[in-house]
Amino acid sequence: xxxxxxxxxxxxxxxxxxxxxxxxxxxxxxxxxxxxxxxxxxxxxxxxxxxxxxxxxxxxxxxxxxxxxxxxxxxxxxxxxxxxxxxxxxxxxxxxxxxxxxxxxxxxxxxxxxxxxxxxxxxxxx
Numbered sequence: 001x002x003x004x005x006x007x008x009x010x011x012x013x014x015x016x017x018x019x020x021x022x023x024x025x026x027x028x029x030x031x032x033x034x035x036x037x038x039x040x041x042x043x044x045x046x047x048x049x050x051x052x053x054x055x056x057x058x059x060x061x062x063x064x065x066x067x068x069x070x071x072x073x074x075x076x077x078x079x080x081x082x083x084x085x086x087x088x089x090x091x092x093x094x095x096x097x098x099x100x101x102x103x104x105x106x107x108x109x110x111x112x113x114x115x116x117x118x119x120x121x122x123x124x125x126x
Contacts, residue, residue, distance in 0.1 A: 011044065016051060030060075032067070045077075050084050063093075076111070 011028030014020050018034035029044035037055045040046055045062040048054055052067030062077040065085035073079055075093040083101035094111045098104050 010047070014052075016049075048085070057089075 009028060010031045012026050012030045014032045014034045014036055016033045021037045023039045024030065026042045030040065030042055031047045031049065032052045032054055033049035035053045040056050040058045042060045046058055046060045048065045048067045048069055050066040054069045055071060057071045059074045063073055063075050064080045065087055066082040068086040070088045072090040078095040078097065079091055079093045080097045081087050081099060081102040081104055083099040086103040088105045090106050091108045092111060096108050
């Protein structure tokens with residue numbers, strides 16, 4: 001089960017038993033507990049619940065997966081796959097966390113711009 005994030009406001013919810021096909025765009029966070037097929041684009045985070053089935057390309061700030069996702073993820077921040085989660089597709093992110101027992105089949109490309117700026121912040125000044 002995914003940890004609840006502090007003060008994270010969910011703007012859009014696709015609840016259990018709900019099926020949606022199409023393009024979902026939002027500026028805030030999105031939670032999916034049902035079935036979704038299409039494209040997701042948000043400036044916030046995408047949370048995929050344990051019983052969710054998602055067939056979509058996702059572009060978001062962060063993505064947490066406890067259900068099943070098939071598609072590519074383009075993420076500025078962190079992608080987390082919990083022990084119950086499954087991801088098949090390409091991932092582009094600054095951080096990828098895969099819990100023990102999780103399933104990941106695909107490719108991962110770390111975002112070098114975000115990593116480089118973090119390393120430069122830690123480098124000693126001359």
